[in-house]
Amino acid sequence: MPVRGRRGEFAKVEQRRREYIGDAASRPLPRRARLLARPGSPFAALPRAGASLALAGLFVFVAFGAAMTISGGPVEAPLAQGRALPTRARVAAREHVTATQIGLSTTRAAVTHQRIRRLELRIARALPATMHPQQRASAPQLPLRATNGGLSIEAQPWQLTADGTWRTEVVAYFNDEAGQKQPRLHAQVAFTAYGGETLEADPWVHQTPAAIVTTRGGSVDVVATSVDPDVGTASLKLAPPATDAGSFSVSARSVGPHLVALGWTPLAESSGVRAYRVYRQTTEGDKALVALVSSAGNSWRDANVSADGAYDYTVEAELANAATLTATAHVDTPTEMAQTSIDAIEGKGLFLFFSPDTTDANSYAQFDPDDVVARAVKAGVSDIELRLSRGTFVEAANPAVHAWLDRLIDAASAANIRLIAWSVPRRNSADDVAESVAMARYRTPAGNGFDGLSLDLEPGDNYMGFGAAARERIADYMQMTRAAVGPSYLLIATVVSPQITHFSNDDYPYSRIARFASVMQPMEYWHHFRTAHEYARSDVADNCSQVVAQTKQLAGRDVPVNVAGQSTDLGRTGSPSASELHWCLGAAQAAGAIG
Structure with a gap:
């Protein structure tokens, strides 16, 4: 417990x-x-x-x-x-x-033809190419901050996860007499999110209390109340994650040798999205439709992958006007x-x-x-x-x-x-x-x-x-x-x-x-x-x-x-x-x- x-x-x-x-x-x-x-x-x-x-x-x-x-x-x-x-x-x-x-120490097998092909694909991706609208670069965003008396909280911009959810961390700091924020490892802060979900983060991450906040969309109001020391409450409104066509993207990761998870931007209803198609391409160049997801879904898990493999995924959003949006991701599965x-x-x-x-x-x-x-x-x-x-x-x-x-x-x-x-x-x-x-x-x-x-x-x-x-x-x-x-x-x-x-x-x-x-x-x-x-x-x-x-x-x-x-x-x-x-x-x- x-x-x-x-x-x-x-x-x-x-x-x-x-x-x-x-x-x-x-x-x-x-x-x-x-x-x-x-x-x-x-x-x-x-x-x-x-x-x-x-x-x-x-x-x-x-x-x-x-x-x-x-x-x-x-x-x-x-x-x-x-x-x-x-x-x-x-x-x-x-x-x-x-x-x-594991990530801290690995032993890799000798270079194989498959790995050479994987390297070729990576080189190809690095070459200049026409960027899709949904893959456009955006200016760096600074953390969002709110201060009230002796307590300050700040949050990074939303990050899309491989589960199709949006995630950020809200970190609490305590203000000293000069108004400068100070972390406190042993402090206790209660976090509440309206429109999202909070999970207490390990304080060692930031050396101060923090919470993981997730949402499937919409704005989220985060309230942090200091418990020990009791110096007040601070609140922060997190703007909704972008769901317009220009922000369409996909996040993918290997969960293990035999499972890949993909999540993509849940497009707004106004975009007229009808369905999402997921394609998978192997290092041999074969591309196949592997999933058809309704407009209400924005994640999928691929349990038909092999250990030590290289896979390229393309998610296509089919729009009402017959247009499509695409986003791609590459995943390497670990060895058996x-x-x-x-x-x-x-x-x-x-x-x-x-x-x-x-x-x-x-x-x-x-x-x-x-x-x-x-x-x-x-x-x-x-x-x-x-x-x-x-x-x-x-x-x-x-x-x-x-x-x-x-x-x-x-x-x-x-x-x-x-x-x-x-x-x-x-x-x-x-x-x-x-x-x-x-x-x-x-x-x-x-x-x-x-x-x-x-x-x-x-x-x-x-x-x-x-x-x-x-x-x-x-x-x-x-x-x-x-x-x-x-x-x-x-x-x-x-x-x-x-x-x-x-x-x-x-x-x-x-x-x-x-x-x-x-x-x-x-x-x-x-x-x-x-x-x-x-x-x-x-x-x-x-x-x-x-x-x-x-x-x-x-x-x-x-x-x-x-x-x-x-x-x-x-x-x-x-x-x-x-x-x-x-x-x-x-x-x-x-x-x-x-x-």
């Missing part, structure tokens, strides 16, 4: 940003995970997304360097995260395919996912998250990768689900953390510990899914990486929302990810426990998720008393056994189930004992959970 947590104090903004992200100033920095649910959350007994727990049999990690208990015997906690780390009951299965490449099998998650496992902030309690700097792996081996851990992204925000976003991550991955590989890329989706956007897939594809310079992808599918304000909209987003995200990675890739769906919440498919899309999941992983956190309470064996065993059958029933098929069990205090509920973990593990296995 979404939470708010402390971060390292802000100092010298530009220096910090250079330290964390170098020249890539637009690259978002991560938000660290916390285990406490936000007050008022409908799931107060559950940890937030990004802090899911998993039952690994006989051990539990205890916060802040306390002892780790295995069969009742104390062992030093291998990963003192500031919160207890999870244990987990495991599941068996079939072969899958995983990744080979690397092969793996579901045995990557058999045995004991844990979830691990970290912060790039060296002043943070969960800072990566406090964990020596070799020591972490050595302690995990001693505890009998066979796999680790490692959180790499939260939405489009990458956890290892600066060179120091990147180097640390490489050391951890290589050390785990040398110890035969499998790694699963753990992603926390926030919206069912092409950018969000592409980031998850990219994380799973990551390889170190030594060639080591991940053996699967785990999606932590959560409802909530800062995630997929609530109600019917959340159900659609979660199901669509799962379907899009499966299409992107291919039919055999190990894709784990970490889902809300139907045992604890009493959810049905009317509340949460279990059956729609299960269509595309290799494994369903319900989060079963049985501690719910906020006063001293001794949990009986039957209490724990019933929770961990019944959730297996309930998940399979709601899935509508005999999908493998892996129980993610509780091992920490979820906000005054107390941490489970070693005996409780034994009970949960045994009950889950007896009920048919894999592991």
Whole structure:
């Protein structure tokens, strides 16, 4: 569940940003995970997304360097995260395919005829040509700004996404006595958008509060209210994105080796648009009509692409006067996912998250990768689900953390510990899914990486929302990810426990998720008393056994189930004992959970 947590104090903004992200100033920095649910959350007994727990049999990690208990015997906690780390009951299965490449480090194959042809196409595009009206260059636009007392907000111009929506970020600054804007990393600002949708951005991106604002068209009024410190409210009217014929354009991107997403300008009704035609051309020069979209649509996904391919797309808008508008985009798909099998998650496992902030309690700097792996081996851990992204925000976003991550991955590989890329989706956007897939594809310079992808599918304000909209987003995200990675890739769906919440498919899309999941992983956190309470064996065993059958029933098929069990205090509920973990593990296995 979404939470708010402390971060390292802000100092010298530009220096910090250079330290964390170098020249890539637009690259978002991560938000660290916390285990406490936000007050008022409908799931107060559950940890937030990004802090899911998993039952690994006989051990539990205890916060802040306390002892780790295995069969009742104390062992030093291998990963003192500031919160207890999870244990987990495991599941068996079939072969899958995983990744080979990510934006931070890639290994490319030798030059092929196809690549030469691709280069020829790029050269041809660079040559002078008659520009279509819709592709005309426009003068640079400055950020829009509004100031009211001690608070200022500013927004960049709208950007068209591959989902056919418009996106911008609204950033809040605090004015000093001289009226100069100052970022505040720890400040809290509530954003509201009238005519659009807001999603809280990670404050590390701008070192100050910000919100992602999206719309499908029309003007948007954004109101920012400072909460801490309380210095007032500022509002900003964002003009409607251009929808005239002269602004017609297309945005396209590869979501994975087997999926391309395209979005284009939704032309105004006054343009007389009747329909949109989508054409695809390969490097061999073949051009074909691949989609006919009604005038009400302005996005399309191409699931009939191959890995390591080059594609040119043309979107034609058919107008009432028999004229057409065209916009083009080029997409290169990444290489195929690397092969793996579901045995990557058999045995004991844990979830691990970290912060790039060296002043943070969960800072990566406090964990020596070799020591972490050595302690995990001693505890009998066979796999680790490692959180790499939260939405489009990458956890290892600066060179120091990147180097640390490489050391951890290589050390785990040398110890035969499998790694699963753990992603926390926030919206069912092409950018969000592409980031998850990219994380799973990551390889170190030594060639080591991940053996699967785990999606932590959560409802909530800062995630997929609530109600019917959340159900659609979660199901669509799962379907899009499966299409992107291919039919055999190990894709784990970490889902809300139907045992604890009493959810049905009317509340949460279990059956729609299960269509595309290799494994369903319900989060079963049985501690719910906020006063001293001794949990009986039957209490724990019933929770961990019944959730297996309930998940399979709601899935509508005999999908493998892996129980993610509780091992920490979820906000005054107390941490489970070693005996409780034994009970949960045994009950889950007896009920048919894999592991």
